[in-house]
Structure formats: C-alpha cells, structure tokens
Amino acid sequence: MSIRPWVIVEPPDGRGLRRVTIEGETVGSAWSPAELRRILGRHGYPEDMDLDDPASICWRGGDSRTWPDRAWRRRSITALMTAGLLMSMVFNAVIGWPDASGALTFAQRITGVLFVLSGVVLGVSAIAALDYWGRRQFRASGAIVLLGATIVLATDALLLLLWFEEREYTRYLLVFLPALPWSIWALCILVRQKSWKGIPRPKRFAVGVVATALLTAVSLAYSTMYQPAAAPMHFTLKAEFGKAWEDRNVAFVHVPLTLHMKNTGGIPVYVINDIYTVRGRGAAYSYGEEDLTTEWRNSVRKRGARDGEAELYVDQLTYTTISSGRFYDSGNSLDVGQEYVMKRVFQLPKGARYDTVSVALQISYMRKDRGRIDVDEFRSPHLSWNERERQHCPPAVCGEFLVYRGKVRHNNNLINVTRKPRYVTAVWAPEGRFISSISSFPFNFAGVGDYREERREMERYGAAGARADAEISVAELLRSAGV
Template sequence: MSIRPWIIVEPPDSRGLRRVTIGGETVGSAWSPTELRKILGRLGYPENMDLDDPASVCWRGGDSRAWPDRAWRRRSTMLLMVAGLLVSMVFNAVIGWPDASGALTFAQRITGVLFVLSGVVLGIAAIASLDYWGRRHFKASGAVVIFGAIIVLATDGLLLLLWFEEREYTRYLLVYLPALCWSVWAISILVCKKSWKGMPQPKRFAAGVVATVLLTAVSLAYSTMYQPASAPMHFTLKAEFGKAWQDNRLPFLHVPLTLYMKNTGGIPVYIVNDIYTVRGRVAVYSLEEGDPAAEWRESVGRQGAREGEAELYVGQPNYTTVSSGRFYESGSSLDVGQEYALKRVFQLPRNVGYDVLSVALQISYMRKDRGRLDVEEFGFPHVSWNEHEGRYYCEPAICGEQLVYRGRVRHNNNLINVTRKPRYVTAVWSPGGRFISSISSVPYRFSGVGDYREERRELQRYGAARSRADSAISVAELLRSAGV
C-alpha cells in the first residue's frame, strides 16, 4: 500500500498556470516555483521545503522545472488589452455625454446614452481582462473582454465610415483609427484563445451580442444619417406701414412701421441674421403703351442685378434706401410658438418725391435640433472698419461699414463633430442692405472666396434657411392719412 503525498501540483494549462491541491482541495494556482512556495507558506509549510521530495509533493504533467508561463508576454498582452479598453471607454463617454445630456431630439439622446453605456461596458471589460489574464476567478471574464473588443470595433468602424464622407483631419482621428486597429488585434487574439469558453450558455451570449450590435447599429444609423423632415419650419413674418402723421414744428411726416415674427413650426431655431429695409421709389410715368419687356431689361441693367420691374405705364424706376436696421438680436433663439414684434418710426419730408414706399423684412435662421451655436462668441459683432479687428478688417472704401458675427457651431449628433473639422456660422450685416449668412470650415475672408459647395451642404445639414416678408404703400396714401 503506497502513501499518497498531500501536495499535488497539476499539469500546466494553456497559460502555464499550475493548480495546487492538498487533500483533494484546491488551495491556489502558481505561475512559478516562487508563487508555489508563497502558497505553501501561507498554509504553514516551511519556506525551504524540498519541492522535489516525492514524499511531500506529487508533480503531474511535468516536474518542478515545467513552468511554461512567459510572464512578460502575458503581462504585456494584458496591459495592452486594459489600455485599449480604458482609452475607448473614455472616448465613448466623451462622444456620448453631450448628446445624452443636451440633445434636443429623442433619437440623438438615445445615441448618446448608448455611447455612455458602451463606455461603462468597456470599463467592466477592462477589469475583466485583468482577471482573464490572471487567475480567472470568473468564468465569464473572457466573454466580457471579447464583447468589449467587439464594441470598440463597431463604434470606431462607424466613426471611420463617417470620416470617409468628408476625409477631413481632426485630432480625434488619432484616437479612433489606432483604436480600430487595436480592436482587430484584440479580437484575433481572443478568438484564437476561444475566450468565451467557460461562459454559461454561450449560444445565448452570442445571440445577445449579435442583437445588441444590430440594435446599436440601427439606432446610430437612424440618428446619424436620417435628417428629420417630419417637423418642417414655418414662420409668420409681417412688415406693415401704419397711419402717418405730420410734425407741426418740422416739415416732416412720421411714418410708423410694424415688424412681426412668429415661429409657427415645430422646431426652435437660432436667428442668425436679420434686416429690414425701407426703400422709396421714383419712376417715370407715361400714358403711352410701351414694351414692358424692354422696360424690364432696362431696369435689370440699371440695377445691376437679376431682378427688376416691368409695368406698362411706369418706367425707369429708381430706389433709394430710406431706413434700414436690425430686427432681432443675432444668435438669439426663437422657440416654438414664440413671437416677436418691433415698432419703428421713420421720417419723410412732406414734399418727398417718392411715389411708393416698400419695406422688406428678411431673416436667416438655423434649426436648433441640428446644431448648437456658441451664442456668447457669435453674439459679439466685429466691426469691419476697425484695424484692430484683424482678419475682420476691410478698408471702408472697399467694403463699406459692416458688422460681422462669427461663432462655432456644433452638430447635435456628436458623431459628426468628432469626424469633421470645426464649422463656423458667419453673418454679415450693413445698413446698406448687405445681408449674408453662411456655414463653413474655412477662415473668414472679405474677398468672398470659399467653397460654395461646402457652404450649401452645411446650410442643408444644419437646417439653415431664409424667410422674407414684403409690403408696399403709396406715398399719396400716407400723405392723405396725415392730412396733408
């Protein structure tokens, strides 16, 4: 009858880890003889005991010199896994938090929440990777790690696809492009090691992973590529002249002007630029029936623009700007159902030579569900005639006197922001009627040179558009209302 030793060291597993049992009970596992002595020391065995004594230790699958673990390789792999998961965790949280906390639409908030939750999962996967390349106390640690690597592959792959649409350099490219390569490396290693082994009900786990990836992809595609058209923009604009009255002390008429605006659509907006212009018309009248087309051609050539009027008994109309000003504060928002009215009074001489007064009210706006405007930066105007304004300065002889508003705009889907260069909203206003609004990534220039295709694309992307209201009244009616 042989006496079996109490200490049994099992054969090394695929990682080189050897399980240690005493009396049929597992007391630990060791990567090396040093770790084996530590385990035995905690159990009261002498530190200098002879590990090769067959009466004390039984070696299975190799003697005391069979320790195939390569600690440096295992620890290096573990550190790279943990580093990649932690970097991706922070990056996903940075992407998702602005949308989860501040997006206006439900789909965009869901996208942000998904990215934040994926960051939480990646944090858990980073902890699980320590266990998977360590003692593997948890059977599901390998499955959690490969799930985290799949999340990195899916999210960074989507970011790269979005980046290819414009192919613009951003600093975030230095994060998600290496992370995408890391995910391919990590998944290949984990697949080779069959890290899902030991996971209870692996088929259900695989089905859950596939379902999660599909639902996430559909949600991201919906919020990223779908431009909401179910809530179109509608504005009510009015510009009307009131009853004039004469000034007994001065030879002038006071003409009231009422300007009105209401957001009757379903989406709040930023008012990017606005202007109202009152013009007086002087025309040549004739009882002879001329050629309206000829009058129109002459009007177009004289005004230097592709517009003009054609009237049978009225020719050679000339317009003079009588009054011009701002209506609303640039960068301010107009919520759904919100209205704004402004009353102005301008003066006309009693013997004014105009026959018709016309007023035009124009606004340019941007949908708040598409972008977020830096109101503090945009609300500060730059004057073009001040040399200290730097790139906004332009000689008055060339540009006249203009106000320039410029501020950063961020898309409400943060996936767009991390795959594009910064975009800026620019508004130019002058009392002479200059009224320009644009969205572009190029620096501001007075020369007007820019990528007009990009500007049109960005205006559409951010839901920017214009609205206008016109009104006219005869000067004779004004004089009669004033009793002149």
Template sequence: MIMSIRPWVVVEPPDDRGLRRITVGGVEVGSAWSPSELRTVLGRLGYPKDMDLTDRSSLCWRGGDSDVWPDRAWRRRSVMVLMVVGLLVSMVLNVVIGWPDASGALTFAQRITGVLFVLSGVVLGAAAVAAVDYWGRRQFKASGAVVLLGAIVALATDGLLLLLWFEEREYTRHLLVYLPAVCWSLWALCLLVRQKSWQGVPQPKRFAAGVVATALLTAVSLAYSTMYQPAAAPMHFTLNAEFGKAWKDENLPFVHVPLTLRMKNTGGIPVYIINDLYTVRGRVALYSPEEKGLMTEWRQSVGKQGAREGEAELYVDQLRYFTVSSGRFYESGNSLDVGQEHSLKRVFQLPEDVGYDTVSVEVQISYMRKDRGKLDVEEFRSPHPSWNERDRRYYCEPAVCGGQLIYRGRVRHNNNLINVTRKPRYVTAVWSPGGRFISSISSFPFNFSGVGDYGEERRELERYGAARARVDSEISVAELLQSAGV
C-alpha cells in the first residue's frame, strides 16, 4: 500500500471530555474515547485491526500521542445518568401536575397554567434526550444549550413548588420529589454554566434572550394564576321564602299553611351547595300598652329560652320562639349552575288556637365556587349520623349532641399547584332540624369538640370561595287564620 507524504489519518487533540476527533484527508470520519474505539473507526475504513497505532507514517497524532486518552468513562457516564434521571423525574412531575389543569380546569388562567407545565414537561423530555448526546459524541451542536434550558425550566418549576410549600409548610408526599429536584437543578445549572454548554448554539445571545423572555412570561403567568385570585365574577344568589294562603282542615282543628322556597344562581360562576336549612318558627310575646321603654323590654327578653338577642320591639316583652318545622330543600353536594333555579313547596300545620302572634321562616345556604375547587360529591353525599355508635369517628352521645348529620368529603383545588404543596382539604357540613348549621373547609380531622385551627378555616373558606346566603320572611298568625276562614 503506497502512502503519501502527508499521513492519511489524523487524530486531533482531546477536548475537555477526552474525546479525540479522527479525520482522513481533512474530512472527519469519527471520534474515539480510547484506542479500541480508534481501531473500530479505522476498521470501518478498511484499515487492519492490528495496525500499529504508533506508526507515524500511517497516523498523525496532535496534542498527544497514542498514550493520551484522558477520558474518565465512569465519571462521564455517571454525570450523564444523573442528568438524564433528574430531567426525566422533573418531566414526569410537571406533566402529572399540569395535565389535570390543562384538561379539566374551569377557568382560562388555570388551563394556561396546566398547559405551561405540560409544555415544560415536553422541554424536559427533549433535554433528557439531548443530555445523552451532550455527554456523548455531541453530534447535535445545540444539545448543550437544550440541556441548559431544561435545567433552567426544572429549577423554575421545582423552585415555584417549593416556594408555594413554604407558604404553609405542610408535609405532602410530593415534597419528597420537588425538594431533591430543586437541589439537583441547582447542581445541574452550575455544572452546565461552568462547562459553557451554550457555546454550540450559532447565536448564543439570541438564545439567551429567548430563554430570559420565556422565563419571565412563564413566571408572570404562573404568578397571576397561582398567587392572584381575581374577583371579577362575584357570586349572587336570589333566595325567596313566601307563605301562601292557609286553609282549614275540616276533620282536625288545624290550619294548613303552604310555604314556597326558591333559590337561583344569578352570579357568573357555578357553585356546590354545601349545606342548606329552612326553619319555621312561631313567636310568643307578652304584650303591654305600657311604654316601659325599648331598652327595658329588650333587656327583659334577652336570656329567655328561644329569644333573639338582636331583636327589640316596643309594647312587646319576653319574646320567645318555637321551632314549628325545619328541613332541607337541596341535596348536599349538588351543584347549581349559572342561571339555574330550584324551588320547593312545603306545607306545615298550626293548631287553630296555637297562641303564636307571628310565624317566620329563615332560609340559609352555604356554597363553594366550582372554579376554585372540585368536591368529591359521592363521598360528600353520604351522611354520618352522630348517634351511630359503629361509626366511632362521628359518634356523639345523643344526650350531648342530640341528633346531627355530618357530611364530609375531599376537595381538590382547581389549581393543581395547590394540591401538591398542601395536605388534603375536606369540606365538612353539620346539619340538624334543631338549627345546627355548620360548614367548614380544613385539613384537620372532624371532632365535636370544636377544637381546630380557625385561622386555617378562614383561609381555606376564602381560598375556595366559600360563603353563605340567607333570607327570612314573617307573617302574622291572625292573617293566616283569616285567610283560612277561622
């Protein structure tokens, strides 16, 4: 075989990873980490497998002879594996967080948050593939820049999760993922910056400007949808309670009084009805033409059984109230969409000589906005009677608690960032015909003692947009009896 004066094969100096490029006639034909890989490349070109690598008539060595192979394969592969694993873990976490919001959130801002997290997962997946090339033979010039972008995205998303966690500092199993992920992303970013991984990009300044702009837009969008909860669509309800025309029972000395209850969502957001109660009460009072003074008569009424401390009336003393009828008019956990109306008609009975001077009805509802959270309706709809001894969690002696129904179900925030940085939250509703009407949202277990973190309850009620609405109406018994012809 005739050789020219200039060697056919040139082995270039090792780069910062120990990889040496191989050229033949000025054309790159491959690269090698070790002498065995060099023989493999040359073998594909027709060179004998046992050729003498020290023969300078066949090979030209630059930047070191055949003994200079600085690659530390175990170290390089360990870094590559650690980088790929970290990127893949962050990718899975971001997709798991973002997909529920991207596919099922009720508001546009929440869907955008979900889409951003899913897209960041796609970027992290691409960065994991690029990491294999970057710590390999670097056939793709921009692989280092893509890995750097992935590390920046991982630090931004995992850092946001950690910041949200610090707001409440509650243990959640997701903390075991994004806390190590933040440490990993800091290590990865420092390593990539030290290696100047962006140098393979044709226009690194434009790439850097694009990364910064994207990061700022993403941060603003996430901050808007996560930290800021707009109140541009306030809740409005129309509640109405009306007594109808009474009629006399021909067989019994009773008067039947019809009652119509109506509820309509006149706001711009659908809601869950957590609890509802209507109570009909009869009022008994001691009338006197003597003017004792409003304050005197009010002080004498306060403390009487069934009296209302917030009511005072001249010529009327010792006000007392008795529950005539009480019940529900909407199933717990059901939703009420925008513009939807619900009505209910009931009939209660009064003796002809009942002795009440007035009859009043009070309607109360508690609700939660559906754009803030999703209630586990199937779980919430199953009531727990307080007198059921087999259900020890909700049992309370009837002598202490009387009879109550407890409704409790898991609620998930419509921004999944909240769910993965907080303990589970539960909606609790307590109802009894005697007027027990409690609605709360909290993380602590249910108990009858009332012991809990009321500060947390207030925060959660505000976070999920929970509130109450009520209406009452009153009519004189004389008017009812007159309408019945008594």
C-alpha cells in the first residue's frame, strides 16, 4: 500500500487561497475549512472527516488552522471593483450611443462606436474582476481588469479636462468626478499585485493598450477639431423682382417676387431663423448744390440714422415696409445641394410715393455636424403678447413678435455630458426684428445675459448668417405693368 496521503493541501498563496489536490490532481481551492470540507464532500469524503488526521490529509505550509484569507477585505475590493467597472460601462455606453447611432459625420460615429466598445470591454472587465479576486480560473483576468481600469482613468481624465473649460454643474459630474479617484485606486491595487503576469505576452498587451488609446485620441481630435473646421459652408441666396401687371379692378400693381436659397457648401444645416422684407424708399431730390459728404451729413442729421448710404441728388430718405414674411420654417434642415424657391406677389399702389422698391432676404443657420436641434420643440412659436407664455412681454414695452426656442445638443456627446444644456432662440417680427442666439441662459427682453458666452456658443455650433438684396425702380415696375 502506498504511504502517500490521498489529500494534499498546499500552502496559502498571497490571497490566502489554498490549493487542494487528490492523488496529484487539483480538485479545487479553499479559503476556509468549510470550503475544504465541501470540496472533499464532492469527492466522497465524509462531512465529519478529521482534518488533522495525517493519514488522510497532508498539510503543507501550515496546518488546519492556517487560513490567512481576510474575507471581508477581499469581498469589499471585489464589490468596489465590480461596481466601478459596471457604472463606467453604463456611462460609456450613454456617452457613445447617441454619436454611434445618430452622428452626422463618419468620424463622430467612429468616436461613438469606440465609446460603446469600451463599455463592452468594461463589462467584460467586471466579470473578470469576479474571477481575479475569486478562483482565478482564467489567466488573463487580471490583465483584463487592468485594461478596464485604464479605460476608466483615461475617459474620466478627458471628461474632467473638458469640464474645466466651462466648470458648469451637470448631473453627469456626479458620475465621472468620483470615478476618477476610483480608477486611481483600482490601478494602484492592480499594479501592486502585478495583475498582468497572467498573460503570455505582457509587452504585446501593453502595446495594444497604447495603440488603442492613441487611436481614440486621434479620432476624438479629428471629430471635434479638424473635421468640423475643414468642411466649408457656402450659401447661394437670390431675390429677384418679376414683371409687374396692373389690376384693373383696383388701383394697385401686382409685383412678383422670387426668393431662392441653395446649400452649395459641404455640410447640411438647420435654418434657425429667416425673414424677407420688402421696403419702399421715398426721397426728396436736389440738384447737387452741395457736395456728397454735406448731402449725406444733412440726411443723417434730419433722419437720425447711422448708415452708409449717400447719394448726391437724393436727400431725406424714408423707408416704408410694404411686405414681410417667413421664407423657410425655423428648425427645417437644408442638405448639401438642396435648394428652395418661393414665389410671392405683393401689391404696390399706382400712385405710391416711392422711387425704388428693395427686398432683403436674411437667414441664420447652424451646422448639423456640430449640433442637433430638438425640432419638435423649436418649431412651436411662442407669442410675446400672450400672458400665459414664459416669453410674455407687454406689447407697449416690447412690441409684438414670435419667439422660437428649443434645446440643442452638440454632436460630440462628450461636450453634452460636461456642460449645461444649451438652447437656440429665434425672434421674428414683421417689421424686421430678426434675432438668433445660442446660450445656456433663458431668453429675456431686458437684454441681460452673458454675450461672450453667446458668441462662443454661436461659434461652437457653427451658427452664421447669409443675406441677399435686390432693388428696382418703381418707374420700371409701372412701365412693365403698362401704367
């Protein structure tokens, strides 16, 4: 008969886990005598077996009372590590999914996909953490947890860097701010335990981590800086008067007006606000007794105006709004190469005391590769004279106009989670009030607000404007109508 014991309990490792072998074959590992009894019970040993019987069990590196495992510490680390990785998994998915599923540009979609994939890696890391602080049945579990903690540190450092640019409170701050010290704590533990030792080629693993980080950094830089700046913006706006015709039933002349807009640039846009205004100009004519500068100075003094229009034989200019309207509904988009044409007819009295008629077509827009407007909210106008509206202002004080307001989100969701919500506002009135703004503060009629922020946000979202003008003499219109 062999004198070799049937059961051998190996010395505890650094975590207090003792490997159990039966006849040279590893059958499990135990943290405590209770776990050892369960392992032996699965292999036919009695539950009340004497663990101190040297004929049955050989103890190496201690006896049946040598169990250095601190279960509370190990379980606490496992719980904190797993919870942090799972929370970061959800957070990265929340950041990446809007860009991965709905970003306009390919680079922004790639950035979103990278964040979603990093969330998948963090989920795998959470599972690996249970194994690494458990039985360690997979050799690479420690390296996977190390990769997950590195991703969390890199993501949170980037978010904190973006947050410092504005230092605004956002509910996401309650997630990524605590996650940063958590990632440092996790990395300290994993480095101290040399968790990468379980993988066959640790150098290749490190190179892969660095390459992934560099790819992510390049993609973020391209999507947030180079690509939005490189794509050009061009608009073609035209306003043309057609041939007028006389209405024999009334003393008016009907004047056709054609307005045309085309996106000739490389990026789709949202049209935030638009207006066309037809004005008639009246003037008192002189015979040029004075020079041009004197003529202009007198005109400015009499009208109280501050403009750059000067004519030698024309004085005392007055302008009357004849027609005004919307050209393109607020919040509608205009894709690359798309054009829009509108034809209108306005009426001009045959005896009108105007010498010329002019039209001004204005639009303000925002690049779709920089942001996305909540169109359903933005398209609903608010009446300034309605007392139940938040934008209410007495007509005697503010006049009467429409206010369009809606939330706008940046196409790079990293910016959305580090800043307060932004709102796009458009104000329109028939007499020519035409205001477009993007800011975090609510619209008000007192003119109170951080206009530096407003200008910065307009640039950040690529908001700009375009204008087209046309002018025709009333004499030419009447002649074309046969009057």
